[in-house]
Each structure stands twice: as C-alpha cells, then as structure tokens.
Amino acid sequence: MGGPGSGKTTFLNFVALCLAGELLGLPAANLKLLRQPIPREPDAARGSKAKRQRWTHGALLPVCVVLRDFAASLPADAAVDADTLWRFIFGQWPEPLRPYAAPLQRELLGRGGLILLDGLDEVPDAENRRAQVKQAVQSFAGLYGQCRFLVTSRTYAYQRQDWKLIGFAERELLPFTRGQIERFIDAWYAHMAHDLARLSASQAADGAARLKRASERPELSELAARPLLLTLMARLQTRGGGALPESREKLYAESVDMLLDEWERHKPRFDRSGQRVDEPCLGEWLGASRESIRREIDRLAYEVHLAQPSLTGTADIHEAALTAALRAASRDRPDARLMRLEEYLRDRAGLLSAHGEGWYQFPHRSFQEYLAACHLARFKFPDRLSELAKADPDRWREVLLLAAASVSNAPGSIWELVDALCPDGVDADPEAPEADGGTQWGALLAGQALHETGLAAADPDLQVRHETKRRRVRDWQRRLLRSRVLPARERALAGDLLAALGDPRHELLDVDHLRFAFVPRGAFWMGDERNSDAPLHRNETLDYDYWIAESPVTVAQFAQFVASAGGEVGYPEALRDPPNRPVAWVSWHDALAFCAWLGERWRDRLPAGWLVALPSEAEWEKAARGGVELPVAAQYATVGPGFALAGPARRKNPQPQRAWPWGDEWESDRANAERNVGASSTPGCFEAGRSPYGCLDMAGNVWEWTRSLWGTEGWQPAFVYPYDARDRQREDLNAPDDVWRVVRGGSWSIHRGDARCASRYWDRPGSRNDALGFRVVLRSSPVL
Template sequence: NKADLPGAENAWTVLLGDPGSGKTTFINYLTYLSVTQPTALPAPLANLLPVRLILREAAARHIASNATRGTAQMLWAALQDDIAVRLGDVAAQRLLPYLQERLLNDGGLVLLDGLDEVPEAQQRRKTLLEAVQELAGTLPHDKSRILVTARPYAYADPRWHLNGFSILALAPFSEDQVDRFIMRWYQTVRGSMGWNLDTARDKGKRLYRVLKERPYLADLASRPLLLTLMATLHSSWGQLPEDRADLYEETVKLLLGRWQRAREVKGPSGELVVEPGITQTLRVGEERLRAALEALAYAVHDRQRQEAARDGEPADISEGEVLVAFRALLRNLDPDSLLHYLKDRAGLLIARRNGVYTFPHRSFQEYLAACHLANQPQFAERLQQLLDEDPRWWQEVFLLGVGKARQGGLSNAVSLISVLLPEDPEDIGGGELTEKHLRAAALVGMALIELRLIDKAERHPIYEAIIRRARKWLLRIVEGGHLPASERAEIGDALGRLGDPRFDPDFLFLPRQYQGQPEPFWGFVEVPAGPFVMGTRRRSAGALPEEGGGQKKLDIPYTYWIARYPVTVAQFRAFIQAGGYDSPDVWTKEGWAWRTGEWDRHVDEGALLDW
C-alpha cells in the first residue's frame, strides 16, 4: 500500500515478512522504480537517490568478528565494495565520495535487505544494527527514507529493535494482485516457452479461473512463494493437477528442491563459498529427508489437536521437535547446520520466530501427516482410529490420505474408503446410527467427490456399489435431520454431486420421492392458513450464521404451496433450457419487472412490499 510506505509519518521503517513473502522482490522493485519511473512512487519517495545493500554481504565483509561497536563507516565501506564488484575499484573510489555528499546533504532512499540473514554469532547482528542506527542519525531526517527488511523471528526480540523505526508487515496478495501476478508471470515466461501474446494471456486467464473454481487454492495463492510454485507448475504442465493431493505432492517436490540446490554465498571474510544443498550436508537421500519431515508433520499435527487454540494456522514447532524428527539423520553433524537451512532457506519448514518453526501452510502440514500415515502398516485402520477420536480435526488428513492412496491406483483409494463405510445404513447392527457412523459417511461422500469417482464408476461394479452405499448414508443424514444444519448443507451438496436419488432427471429434476415414498406433487407441500414461527432461536446449536436474528410469530390468512427444497441448479438449468427465463408468461408482473430491471420504475412501493 503506497500509504504505508516510508513517508512523512514513517521515514524509517522495518518491513517484516515470512520467507517467500516477497521482501527482496519488493526492495528490488522499489530500486527499479526509483531509477526508471520515480513518479510511480509515493511523493515522499519520488526523485530520492536509491541505495540498496544486502546486509548479509555487508556484515560478512565489513564487520569484523571482534568488532565492539557498529559504525556508519562499515556501511559506507560495504557500499564502496558493492560498487567495486559492478564497476571496478577505481570507479568505486571516485563514485563513493559523490554518493556520500549527495546522501548526507540531499538525503536518499536507503534500502537494506535481509537483517535476518546476518548471524547473531559473535555479535555481528548487534554490531550491524548499531551501524544502521548511526547511519540513520547522519542522514537528513526530513529528506531521507530508510527501509530495512527482516523475517519476523529476527525482529521479535526487543533487543534487536532500531530506535525511531516503525514496523510494517507485508500483507498477503489480494485477488486483484493475484490476477496481476499471474498475467505478468505469463508475459514474462512466454518468450522462453515460445508463446505469442494472446496464448500467454489465455493461459494466465485459465490459471486464474482454476484458482477461483477451487476454494482451497485461494489462501495458498495469497502467498507469493506458493503462488509462484503454482504458476511454475501451470506454465510447465499446461494445467494444475486436478487432485489436491497431486498438487501438494508436486509443490512439496519443488520446495524440497529449493533446499537441495547449492548456492553461492559470501563467507565471513567476504570470499565466495558454495553452500551445498541440505541432502549433501546431511549425506542422506531425499527419501529419508522427506520421511523425517512427514513424521514431524504428523507429530505436531497430533500435538496441536490437544491444544486449546485449534485455529487454521500450522503448528508452532520447537527446535527440540525438529531435532528429534531429524535425529537419525544428523549422526555426527552439528545440529546448527540443520537449523541454518531452516532459517536461511525458504523450504518446507520456515522460521516463524527465534527457535520456532512452522510449515508454510496448514495444508502442507496435513498433507505430509497423511503421507506419514500412508507409509505405515495398517494405514486404513490407523486412519479410522484417528477419525473415531476426533473426526473434524483429522478430516483433511483423511481426504488428503485418500488422494495419496490414489497415487498408487484408484482401487487403493476406494479400498481405503470402504474400510470407513463397510455396510449400508440398514445393515448396522442394532439399527442405531451413531454420530460416528454419520460423520464417517459424510467424509466418504467428500472423498468420493475429490476422487471424481462418479465419472469413473460406469461398468465398474465395485465403484458403483460404494457410490450407492454413500448415497444411502447421505440421504439418511439429510432427511433425518442428523448433524448440525451447516454440516447438513455441505452433505446435501455432496449428495447432489454424487446423484441425489430423490430428483427425477427425466422430469425437470423435480423431486420424485421423500423418505422412500413417492412425491405426489413433485416436492410441493400444501401449508394451511394459520400462524407459524419464522427464524431460529438465538445461539441455537447448529444454526447457520445468518439465522441468528431470533424468532418471529406470523399469521398467514390463506392456504399456500411451498417447495420442500430450495430450487436446485439442475432445476434452474432445465427452466432456462425450456425458455422460461426469457418468457414473461411464466413470471408474475412484479417478478418480470425485477427480471428486466424495471421494477423500480413500474412497481409502486406498496405493491412491492405486498409481493
């Protein structure tokens, strides 16, 4: 937000953001705009001389391990060194005095990236903060703007806070920003992919539609790193995997790849050092590394279940839990080597604050927990036991576990589902349906939809049988009023997608049966004249959020007919296909006025209220 950038109120600012949230990209983009399009920046930043430094490199080369105090001269030396790398030593020696004079007299936009990447060891971070503080004090306050970036954990301790600096956090992407990112992504990669402008634009629109059609992707897409991974998959494959489990599997592989790539970094004396990937450092294969991550995900997900605050965030993971999970891989390796990767690489575990880590999103925690269970003996039985203990908590793990099982073949996934729902409702011993039975049936319905089994069941008797069984269970829940109303609404939707037997596809999808008996009036019920109570009691258990307004007693003086169910999508489609949407003959006068957008001009207020 332009209003939040360093301006009159926030001349000095620390910008916080998780790994992959775009801190460095933001710094680079500000630098780019300052040089090429200064008028695109907020007024306080426009036409300021930009200076960008990477703090990790500045600390490595210009803060000695025995330094007792940080000074502005350390950062000036780092700036000269940065110029020398690009323009040579002679140019740097000539240019630095000019830059110093400009900045000290006219101010500038000083961009300092990566405070969190400066190690705490040997007081380097403390010394660097002192250097930043002294530099800020030497620049003209009314003409200068300073922006320092850091991960939240590195700035959580008040000891590291810079005096006089305000704190901002990078917000997740909005829908408009997601759309712009996707369009610009495809315009950027189209050259390497051999696409023309129209093809790139069309592919971007397709990815955006997919994100809108799959609600579970919306939160992932708001995070720049995860959106980048999805865009990478989509542009490489031509589409995102249709199954959630497949999408998470491919994304996990990409994130593991970030950990495993070697990279060049500057050592304590400024020399270039090749830092190996994590599998090389641990001297283990990717399979064992992943198994440790999966075991960790399951352990913390199980532990989080027992905590008072069970929100939608991934669990906080202590260093101790991480080291226990990786204990077999560390052997004689210093544990700090592992923790270094977690802090400095944006992989499958990220540092949330000092000594605390987390998965980049709750869904990755749940998917990896499902993978851990899938690799254990008696996977189905263990998953059923967990669902018996806490069905709502383990729901996503179950659904992703079904998707994981499908990666080994559709029959594996169907077998897993069959363990959870082994018989029809009428065959339950004693005839009593417990909440455990009902919730298991609801989960099976969701799993069948995620597998899209309805599209694959034709001429497969086993698949057809499990779908018929699921329909019976879901119908029993909906018609029997079991489970809270909000859950029944989801179950009714699942039943519709699996083929609701109550509705006749050969007769406008109108109801043909209710509780096993024929519907004599296609789902319409006659209501006699008299009083009725409208609404739901306040704070009633199972009420939908919009139903909390309380009850009101009304008296209807005439007999009327009302449909047992709201109009379904299939019914409305049949209505449109028959021409009803465009035919005034099947609308009331008031309804047709509304349909054509003319009701406010042709219907008086009294008639509208009566209607």
C-alpha cells in the same frame, strides 16, 4: 515486515529499481511506476478511481545492503559503528568504482538517499552478530541523518525487543488483493511472451486466463494471496504446459517438489574477505538422500499437526524437532554439521521457513496437511487415518482426503478406507435412534473420499462387494440430510455427495415424480403488521383448493424441460449445480415457459381444468404460513397416482400469523439463509423447517418467482394490500417487462428478516442470479 515469501526482498528491490531508473531516465522503471495505483478490484464500484501510491520523497539515491553478507564480514565480538557499515558498502564494489566512494559519501551526508537494508532476521545469532548489525545500523542512521532507511525482517523474528531498531516505524506487507493477483499473472505471462519469447501472444493470453481461473479455486485462492506461493503456481503452470493440476493432491505433490528444489538449491554468500562461497545443497549438507529427507519431513508434519492446539494456521516447529527429524534422515552425519542447520535454513523460503528465533513453519497449512497425509498413507492407512478423522474431523478431514487421493491409483485401497470409515449400513427406519457423531462423520467422509477419487458414480464393472459399499455410503448421505449432529453446511455437503452417488429421490430428479402438498381452501393471515404497503390482514379470497410443489424445481427437472423443448438454456450456469439442488439463474420468463411445457406434458394426466402455474404471492404465503385451519396431517400426491381432492380433516392453526414457516422464533438450523451454507442446498437438508402444509425450503435456499406484479418502482409497490386473489390485474401474465414481479422466500445469502413468510421482494422479469429459482402450483381456477 512480513512472513516468509510475502515479498519483502522483492519490494525492496522494486523500490531501488524505480529510484535508480528515475535518476537514469529509464522509461520502464521510474517514479511513475513506483507511484502506480494498486489495481482496481474486480468488484470495485464502476467509475471509482484508483489512488496513486504515496511516495513524496523524490528520486532518492538508492544504496542496497544484504545484511546477511554484512554480518559474515564482521570479526567476532569486534566493536562496530557507522564506519564499519560504510566500509562494507564500498568494499563490495569492483575496483573501477572505488574512486567514487568519497563523492557517494558526500551525497549521502549532504542531500541524503535511501539506504535499503535487507534481511535483518537473516543475520545469524551466533557470535553476537545481530547485536553488532543492530549497532552498525543505528550508528549509520544517526550519522547519515539526511537519509531515509528501509529495513526488511520477518514479522515474528522482529517481535524480539532486543532486535528492534530505535526510531524506526513498523509496517507489515499485506497479502495480495484479487486485483494484484490478476496483475501479477498478466505481468508473468507478458514476461514469458515478450521478454523471454517462450510463448506466443495467444499462448500467453490463454495461460493468464487459465491461471486466473485456477487461482479462484477454493483450495488455491488463499495460496494465491501469498507472493511466493502465487509465483510457485505460475511456475508450475508454465512448467506443466499451460495448466495446473486439477487434483489438489497432484498440485501439492508438484509444489512440494518445487519447494524442495528451492530448499536444496545452491545459494551464494560472501565470506569475511568478500569472496563468493556457494553453500552446498541440503542433501549434501546432511549426507542424506532426498527420499529420506522427505520421509522424515512427512513424519514431522504428521506429528506437529497431531499436536497443534489450533485448528487454523500452521504449527510452530521448534528447531530441536526439525533437527531431530533431519538427524533421522542423515543418520551418519556428525552432530556438529547439524548444529549449523539454522544458519543454512534461515534465509531459504522453501518447504520449511524460519518463523522467529528457533522456530519454523510450513509455508501454508495445506502443505502441512498434505505432508501429514503422505505419512499416514504410507504407514497408517486406513485404520489410524480413519480413527483420527472420525474423532476430530475439523483437524483431519483435509488430511484424509489428500491421503485418499495419494492412493487413488490403487482403487482397492480406497474401498478399504470406505470400509474403515463406514463399516455399517444405515437403519432404514426413519424413527430409528440417531447414530453417534463419529459414525455420521465417518459416513460423510467416506462419501467425500469416493467423490474426490472419482469412484462415487455407479459403474457396471465395479465388483459387487464394492458396489455394496458404495450404496451403503449413498444411503448414509440420505440419512445425514436429517442429522441433528452435523452442522447445516455438512448436511448440504451430504446432499451434494448424494447427487454424485445417485440420489434415489425421484421426486427431485424427474418432473413426472414431482411431489405436491395439498392446500385446502379457506381463510389465512397475510402481510405484516409493520408494513404499511402490505399490512397484516385476514384474507378470505383464496376460495379454492390447490396443490403446491413440496420443493423448488431442481436442476435435473429443469434440464428435462430444456432437453424436451429442444432448446438451449437461457443461461448456462442454470444447469451447473448438482442435479438435486434447486435450479437458479432462471428468469421469470424461463419459469413461465417451464410451467407451460409441464402443463402440456401432463395434459392428459391432470384433472379437467387444472393447469400448472407459478404461484401467486397469496398462494405462496398461505403455503408458507398455513391457513386459519390446517389438515390434521400433511397430504402429498404426484401426477402419476392422481390427486385426491377430497378435503382432509381439519385442525386449528396454533400460529396462524407465524413469522417463519415453523413459528415466531428464528432458528438457523431450519433454513438455508444468512450464508450458513454458502450456496443453495438440496431439499431435505432443513427438514425441521417444513411449512404447516409440509413444504420444504419456503424460508431461504432460493428466491422464488411468483406470477404477481409489484410495480415499476423498487421499494414502492404499485400493488398493495389487502390482497384480493380475484383481481386478475395484479396477476397479469401479459404485463410488459418494465413491471416487476414479486419474488418470495429469501435465499441462502440473505438476512433472516427477508426469509419471513410475509416478506415481499421484487425483480425484473428478465433478471437472473445464483439465488433465484421457482416452484410450481396446480390449481383449477383460471390461469391466464
């Protein structure tokens, strides 16, 4: 069993080919191919062996039957048995093969074979056909007891109890794994190059690499797991000269056209006399133009999407609704013609496919959303579209973005949509009451629409009235970072949109505006009472003031270092995230070099004796947890105006041994951890997670390098607590690379336990990954 386009018929034909090839001695198709292991997954453990497919029955003689054609040959309400099916099998043979009917029958009765029966669900239900076919199959299976049987059917159709074949086990085809997707792509392009000679070897290799990358795109990865849709992607790319459309809207537009082609193509069948009959295409059947069919299908997609109870999957469409839509497209056709629509559509895995008795579905939710978007863009743009999206963004977001993309060749329409989504400016007062959910969602979706249609960036040629709207949307994204209505993932999205619109927070984009939080000298609690290597203790060795960066160093700031140093980034991924996100993919050596560069840049602007450095783990933990005493209010400074070094008024820390920067209870909305966002995020998305000194993202987001040493053994630190900040050996910057460095703070992907203030981890100085960054400190004590 499997859904439409899941590969049922292809699988059946593949099994038949391999068995026939084994009997004929073919080198390319045989039992070896049938038993070939499923390809290794890209993330499989090195050295693991793939298991061969379990076929233990030898080279059975394959006999294939298309049940739709068998049903068409049956007289109405006639009694059927095993002999009826047998006569159909040899009745399709050309005359020269007819003498072999008796030897074949003896073979099947004696040694057995494999009877492959394709499309049980494609048998029309009219005139009691399914009951006849089921009876014939059951009788044949009883008489030819030495044979094995493989029958295919769509999953939902087979759930009907009166359909089920007695004594048959049920199995369902799984979606493609990543390894299978990649092998399919390799095989597709090998066929194009070697068998069809349409491409050179280098063109095929390039095309395969492109399609593999494309199939990993978020909007395509789920489609690629479906054989029909992966084939569709391969055909689109081949037809498109080697690349899929980058725009989702264009991808779906071309896909829908191709699925309409599949739906409308002439498909042969055999009548009761065995004669081939080419059925008319859908437009001919209905007497309707392709444009009118498409218009009504768009409307149907909108209506079922609006009414669908679930926010996942595709809607179930009753045949009455589909018939009504096609009747509206046809208008002039008699109803009798439409009554045969189910029979026409049942075996066509095109734009709509049968999904059980009297029900249909689109091949994927994304197609349903795209077609609904086309209807809204044509008839209900932008007012109704914006109303729906603001009221129910989970249902209508993708529809809105696809509708915006479909009208992007007329930018004025996009600005109308922005006005409808985000009509009012944001209140600049940070203490202003929070806007309602619909207003916030409208502003967020307006930002997405501008970004996805290429209108987010400032443009000197943009009309003033539209630039006003663009800035309004930008200002809203900044406000949304602090939203208590939007989930963390949406606040992170607002941060990325803010980068595209032009983030006005200079402290995140320019090193010379980097903001520092003041940490006064004094005792603090360090360590964890549950950790024998780093026990909780009162540390009084940080007897100096220092300033620590409010946020980790960002992509934009690291890019300044790369450009000013005249060098190349050690790993290109480091500069690919939005500029206002923390930089990642940096080694400890990269971070240390940044500090040296920034210290030299600021040499004349820093107080005498002050240097830029990576924090020690003691400095980092105190900044995250707070000292025994705290400033009455957080104090910030930048290198431009200078640093006020006079100690502010103090107050007692109410939680000097706190587990996380905000307290002892984990609150997921205060930290980017445990994959609640799925990637790093711009500082400010977790405003409520500030440390007692006012630092952001000291729990989660990215791990942060320190200058402190760990040792040479993971899980067993050489440098244990109590921590003495005066011990220069444990902060030796010249230690060899086989001595690991301490990293702190956790990251977007780790468990909350690793985001605690006292949590210690380690990494090799040359290590890089997508969750490893750093922040800097300014201090007056010697930094080696």
